[in-house]
Amino acid sequence: xxxxxxxxxxxxxxxxxxxxxxxxxxxxxxxxxxxxxxxxxxxxxxxxxxxxxxxxxxxxxxxxxxxxxxxxxxxxxxxxxxxxxxxxxxxxxxxxxxxxxxxxxxxxxxxxxxxxxxxxxxxxxxxxxxxxxxxxxxxxxxxxxxxxxxxxxxxxxxxxxxxxxxxxxxxxxxxxxxxxxxxxxxxxxxxxxxxxxxxxxxxxxxxxxxxxxxxxxxxxxxxxxxxxxxxxxxxxxxxxxxxxxxxxxxxxxxxxxxxxxxxxxxxxxxxxxxxxxxxxxxxxxxxxxxxxxxxxxxxxxxxxxxxxxxxxxxxxxxxxxxxxxxxxxxxxxxxxxxxxxxxxxxxxxxxxxxxxxxxxxxxxxxxxxxxxxxxxxxxxxxxxxxxxxxxxxxxxxxxxxxxxxxxxxxxxxxxxxxxxxxxxxxxxxxxxxxxxxxxxxxxxxxxxxxxxxxxxxxxxxxxxxxxxxxxxxxxxxxxxxxxxxxxxxxxxxxxxxxxxxxx
Amino acid sequence: xxxxxxxxxxxxxxxxxxxxxxxxxxxxxxxxxxxxxxxxxxxxxxxxxxxxxxxxxxxxxxxxxxxxxxxxxxxxxxxxxxxxxxxxxxxxxxxxxxxxxxxxxxxxxxxxxxxxxxxxxxxxxxxxxxxxxxxxxxxxxxxxxxxxxxxxxxxxxxxxxxxxxxxxxxxxxxxxxxxxxxxxxxxxxxxxxxxxxxxxxxxxxxxxxxxxxxxxxxxxxxxxxxxxxxxxxxxxxxxxxxxxxxxxxxxxxxxxxxxxxxxxxxxxxxxxxxxxxxxxxxxxxxxxxxxxxxxxxxxxxxxxxxxxxxxxxxxxxxxxxxxxxxxxxxxxxxxxxxxxxxxxxxxxxxxxxxxxxxxxxxx
Numbered sequence: 001x002x003x004x005x006x007x008x009x010x011x012x013x014x015x016x017x018x019x020x021x022x023x024x025x026x027x028x029x030x031x032x033x034x035x036x037x038x039x040x041x042x043x044x045x046x047x048x049x050x051x052x053x054x055x056x057x058x059x060x061x062x063x064x065x066x067x068x069x070x071x072x073x074x075x076x077x078x079x080x081x082x083x084x085x086x087x088x089x090x091x092x093x094x095x096x097x098x099x100x101x102x103x104x105x106x107x108x109x110x111x112x113x114x115x116x117x118x119x120x121x122x123x124x125x126x127x128x129x130x131x132x133x134x135x136x137x138x139x140x141x142x143x144x145x146x147x148x149x150x151x152x153x154x155x156x157x158x159x160x161x162x163x164x165x166x167x168x169x170x171x172x173x174x175x176x177x178x179x180x181x182x183x184x185x186x187x188x189x190x191x192x193x194x195x196x197x198x199x200x201x202x203x204x205x206x207x208x209x210x211x212x213x214x215x216x217x218x219x220x221x222x223x224x225x226x227x228x229x230x231x232x233x234x235x236x237x238x239x240x241x242x243x244x245x246x247x248x249x250x251x252x253x254x255x256x257x258x259x260x261x262x263x264x265x266x267x268x269x270x271x272x273x274x275x276x277x278x279x280x281x282x283x284x285x286x287x288x289x290x291x292x293x294x295x296x297x298x299x300x301x302x303x304x305x306x307x308x309x310x311x312x313x314x315x316x317x318x319x320x321x322x323x324x325x326x327x328x329x330x331x332x333x334x335x336x337x338x339x340x341x342x343x344x345x346x347x348x349x350x351x352x353x354x355x356x357x358x359x360x361x362x363x364x365x366x367x368x369x370x371x372x373x374x375x376x377x378x379x380x381x382x383x384x385x386x387x388x389x390x391x392x393x394x395x396x397x398x399x400x401x402x403x404x405x406x407x408x409x410x411x412x413x414x415x416x417x418x419x420x421x422x423x424x425x426x427x428x429x430x431x432x433x434x435x436x437x438x439x440x441x442x443x444x445x446x447x448x449x450x451x452x453x454x455x456x457x458x459x460x461x462x463x464x465x466x467x468x469x470x471x472x473x474x475x476x477x478x479x480x481x482x483x484x485x486x487x488x489x490x491x492x493x494x495x496x497x498x499x500x501x502x503x
Numbered sequence: 504x505x506x507x508x509x510x511x512x513x514x515x516x517x518x519x520x521x522x523x524x525x526x527x528x529x530x531x532x533x534x535x536x537x538x539x540x541x542x543x544x545x546x547x548x549x550x551x552x553x554x555x556x557x558x559x560x561x562x563x564x565x566x567x568x569x570x571x572x573x574x575x576x577x578x579x580x581x582x583x584x585x586x587x588x589x590x591x592x593x594x595x596x597x598x599x600x601x602x603x604x605x606x607x608x609x610x611x612x613x614x615x616x617x618x619x620x621x622x623x624x625x626x627x628x629x630x631x632x633x634x635x636x637x638x639x640x641x642x643x644x645x646x647x648x649x650x651x652x653x654x655x656x657x658x659x660x661x662x663x664x665x666x667x668x669x670x671x672x673x674x675x676x677x678x679x680x681x682x683x684x685x686x687x688x689x690x691x692x693x694x695x696x697x698x699x700x701x702x703x704x705x706x707x708x709x710x711x712x713x714x715x716x717x718x719x720x721x722x723x724x725x726x727x728x729x730x731x732x733x734x735x736x737x738x739x740x741x742x743x744x745x746x747x748x749x750x751x752x753x754x755x756x757x758x759x760x761x762x763x764x765x766x767x768x769x770x771x772x773x774x775x776x777x778x779x780x781x782x783x784x785x786x787x788x789x790x791x792x793x794x795x796x797x798x799x800x801x802x803x804x805x806x807x808x809x810x811x812x813x814x815x816x817x818x819x820x821x822x823x824x825x826x827x828x829x830x831x832x833x834x835x836x837x838x839x840x841x842x843x844x845x846x847x848x849x850x851x852x853x854x855x856x857x858x859x860x861x862x863x864x865x866x
Contacts, residue, residue: 306750330752344750347743349810358740358751365733372731413751 003065004029004196005050005081005165010059012045019045020220022059027165027213030194032187034211034228036204038240038432042220043200047167050198051083052076063165074103082158083167090150090157092143097125099142100157128156132186146292148179155186166190166197172206173430176292177458177493184210202432204236216240241434248433249465250441254448256284256468260318261452262334262421264303267312272298273476276312280421280452285443287467288456291496295476296456297339300423303454304336305329317420330359335419337410339426339456341403345410348399352388353379355398355409360416382416387438404435411442422446425456440466460489472496557803557819561826568830575833584829586780589718590773591792592821595799596725597769599817600762602800603729605742605809606669608763610658610676611796614651614770615777615789616684622647622775623693623784626700640699647778648771654680655767659760677793684786693784704779714776721772726814738762742809798845799824802852 005027012020020042027033037043048054050061052070060067063079070076073083090099101121108117125138132152142150151171158166168187172180187197187210201207207214208228215225216239224231224239237248259282267276273295280286290296301307303314305324314321316332329336338344347355356379364375383394386408398409407427414422424443428436443466447453457463463470464487472480472495480495482488569575594611601608625632626643633639654676661672706713729735737758740748749755778784803820805812824845831841 304750325754326749327752327754336750338750343744344746347740347747347810350739350743354736357736358748358753361733361736368732368734370731370733370736417752 002029003027004063006062006065007046007050008060008062010046010049010056010061012042012049012054012056018220020049020056023217023220023222024059025215025222025225027196027198029196030191031212032191032197032199032210034207034214035198035200035217036202036207036214036236036240037217038434041217041240043217044169045220046217047083047169047198047200050076050081050165050167052081053083077161077163080162080164081167082161082163082165083169084151084154084158084171085169090142090153093141095139095141096129096136096145096153097121097138099153100125100128100160102157103161124160128160129153131159132156133182146179148175148182151175151179151183152186155190159190164195166195167200168197169200170202170430171199172201172203178291178497180206202430204233204433207236208233218242237433240432248437248440249462250437250444252285252444252448254283254444256447257282261316262303262454263313263315264299265313265315267299267302267309267314269298269302269307269309269311271476272307273302273309276478278471278478278481280454282420282450282452283447284469285447285453285455285467287463287470288454288473289458289460289463289470289492289496290473292458294473294496296473297425298476299473300336300425300454300456303329304334304423306336330417333418333420334423335359335414335417335421336423337407337414337425337427339429341406341410341430346398346406349397351395352383352398352401352409353394356383356394356412356416359413360418363417378416379412382412386412386415386442388412402432402435403430404432404438407431407435407439408442411439415442415446419451421452421454423454423456426458427455428457428459428462460492463492464489474498554804554813554816555819557816557823561819561823564823564826564830572830572833575830580829580833584825585712585715587828588821588825589714590777590780590789591795591799591825592818593718593721593773593776594770594789594792594796595817595821596722596814597766597773598796599800599805599812599814600725600729600738600765600769601669602797602805602807603738603742603809603812604759604762605745606662606759606762607673607797607807608655608658608766608770609670609673609793610654610680611766611770611773612790612793613677613680613684614654614767615774615792616786617654617680618647618650618771618774619778619784619788620684620688620693620786621650622700622778623696624687626697627693627784628695628697629693640697643697643700644775647775648768651767651769651771651774652764653767655764655770656760658767659763662763663756663759681786681790688784688786690786692786694782696778696782696784700775700779701782702779704776704782714780717772717776721769722814722818725769729814734758734761739810742811744810794842794845794849795821795824798849798852801849801856804852804856806856807853808856 003026007023007025009022009024010020011018011022023042023046025033035043045054049056049070052073052075055069055071061070062068063081068079070079076083091102094102106117106120107114122138129136129138132155134149134152134156136145136149142153145153155166171183175183184206191197199207199211208231211228213225213227214231214236216223216236218240260279261282262280264276264278268274276299278286288296288299298307302309305326305328308324316334321328321332342348347358357375361370364371364378380394388394388405388408398406401409428439431439443453443455455463455466468484470482470487470492471478472492474496480492482492565575574580594615597611598608622643625646626634626639628634631639633642658673658676661667662669703713708716729738737748737753740751740753741755741758745755774788777789781788799820800812800817801807801820802823803816805816827844828841831844
């Protein structure tokens with residue numbers, strides 16, 4: 001029972017704001033420590049201190065009993081700490097083998113000149129890929145890999161420098177279920193090899209399943225630290241939030257009507273989707289499940305006019321849509337919250353108010369001139385209705401907000417345009433539990449006010465908790481359809497993988 | 504530590520009620536009293552990020568230069584500064600619209616030349632297509648503007664329809680239409696333009712030159728469009744994130760085409776001013792202006808990354824470039840030395856822009 005890593009009474013402030021107060025933790029060799037907390041609780045700051053990115057104001061870090069002052073990420077790496085970031089730090093234009101060796105390539109001498117030792121590189125790269133269970137060529141460009149495969153390459157890279165402590169920050173956010181399973185089995189194998197890990201995630205079920213110990217951060221303080229057996233899903237949530245969250249999925253009072261708001265008829269596009277048919281009614285939440293590559297996002301993009309389709313019709317409010325551009329869809333009161341918030345949903349350097357203004361602007365103008373007062377009032381009103389209440393928040397840059405608040409900005413942008421059909425693609429990805437709960441509440445309010453909602457999600461729990469009906473897609477086709485009484489997560493997974501694929 | 508000015512010029516809603524209390528002047532001066540060392544640092548950083556920094560620099564520059572060149576602020580020299588400033592300002596405004604959408608328009612000088620010679624060929628008394636007709640001036644002016652609009656439209660269309668990078672598209676239209684201008688005139692200048700054209704370039708009402716009136720009107724309209732209209736907001740949005748703009752239902756392609764058409768038309772207006780002042784239509788008119796049309800907005804603070812810029816900044820930038828040109832010229836420095844100085848300055852401004860982008864990306 002030796003501690004490979006100890007953190008003692010670490011404090012850190014930014015601009016006189018305390019981010020960490022006297023945080024202590026310890027990690028035993030070959031153990032996995034789960035670190036949970038809401039966004040802004042101080043998880044990233046703590047991990048950046050361990051990774052050598054930040055230096056603590058006071059307190060100390062001990063690796064294998066030795067007190068260290070970690071100066072920079074290289075220094076941390078020399079002591080066997082590898083930080084696998086949320087945004088992966090790989091070079092898409094280089095091959096897998098090259099990425100594995102980026103800081104220090106093995107060299108040999110030819111006529112006295114140092115050149116790359118390609119043989120060693122290839123050999124070692126193959127071993128590493130085998131170790132992490134990735135069956136791809138070492139010459140594959142990283143840009144061609146899926147997010148899950150990149151994650152494994154990143155881990156292989158850490159193993160290449162003999163990391164003994166891995167810090168995994170939200171490793172599953174961009175992975176499909178299958179990829180996540182592969183990652184988990186790798187984590188188990190690494191643990192068996194005595195590699196210690198700190199696992200940070202919002203997916204509490206994964207934390208409970210993988211970790212030996214769990215610690216909970218709230219407002220920069222360590223509020224709980226102990227073996228897994230002391231924690232449950234509910235206790236973690238109440239520790240993280242400091243309040244009791246009765247139900248993650250709020251119950252909805254309203255009922256779905258039988259009036260179709262969105263219909264998809266025989267929608268086909270070669271190699272993407274095939275003969276899709278469904279309808280979405282007023283006041284209804286329709287779920288869409290599928291593995292990555294099943295065509296869920298592609299379907300949403302076609303409905304919204306971002307991608308073209310070869311055959312079939314999209315019918316909005318009983319009218320076959322003729323023009324297929326997002327501009328036309330917005331006029332037909334369709335809204336689309338994309339899965340990639342930063343790239344496709346937000347203007348990161350603009351203010352919250354400007355972002356909220358993006359869609360509905362023409363409706364608040366006369367002869368092309370913006371009616372400033374009227375519009376500002378509307379922006380404030382919608383901001384308040386989604387819980388972006390503090391007036392100071394509206395003038396802040398969107399990039400400075402937490403994931404949950406950013407998502408609320410995207411939602412207000414659309415709510416201001418009063419949509420009839422709302423398509424949400426992974427709306428709660430990277431969002432903390434409290435904000436999740438609030439977003440579910442907003443979704444319920446939207447449908448109870450007569451909206452129709454198409455919810456695309458990789459989280460089966462979320463679909464089971466929110467939807468009236470669930471469609472399952474596989475290989476571009478709708479392969480199953482469940483009404484609320486038939487909801488069953490095993491059946492959904494079975495359909496998504498194809499019958500019999502599940503153990 | 505986000506300087507407040509970073510948000511300015513990003514096409515933001517001007518919603519005063521949203522301003523947080525700590526951003527009001529009264530609060531921050533009170534803060535400063537507490538810590539004098541910090542206040543000095545604050546004042547410097549506020550000055551550096553102030554949108555009026557350039558204006559202070561111009562004033563400082565003039566104060567220094569007046570000592571060296573007594574004639575700098577004479578009426579004659581100021582008139583010459585003004586006549587150089589106005590065409591540059593008009594084209595810089597054109598360039599500004601395009602820069603805000605994260606594009607660049609290298610074809611402005613070609614528009615200049617084409618527009619000038621087309622107008623000349625229509626209006627000249629020396630065998631013009633409409634010479635001595637009462638319609639020659641209105642038709643000539645309309646044709647000049649039309650040339651700008653058409654070239655701008657072609658630029659915008661190629662960029663949006665074929666998804667080509669603005670740099671390459673406008674580089675090729677610059678080369679092509681620059682060639683066209685020389686070809687249709689067989690490389691000769693066109694003289695004997697109607698009197699009215701010279702009046703636009705040189706005439707004045709009382710003390711106020713027509714050219715100044717025209718430019719001021721154009722700048723005012725451009726300012727209104729950018730700050731008060733839907734299309735103005737769209738220009739900023741497209742420049743900040745064109746993907747998000749598309750998904751927000753903004754007609755991205757139309758907005759970009761619009762920016763290039765505005766750019767072409769503004770360049771044509773500048774061609775009218777310059778052709779009038781020189782009383783000559785020339786296929787190589789204003790060729791030296793290309794660098795300056797990018798330099799003025801960028802020195803003024805318009806971002807090369809798009810999504811950020813104001814007409815006011817472009818005015819300051821154009822003033823700065825023109826005064827620098829003029830001052831160094833009067834000092835007797837050669838054209839080449841001035842070019843070197845200007846190059847260094849643009850590099851400095853671009854560096855500031857990159858640093859600003861990096862500092863906002865970190866937050």
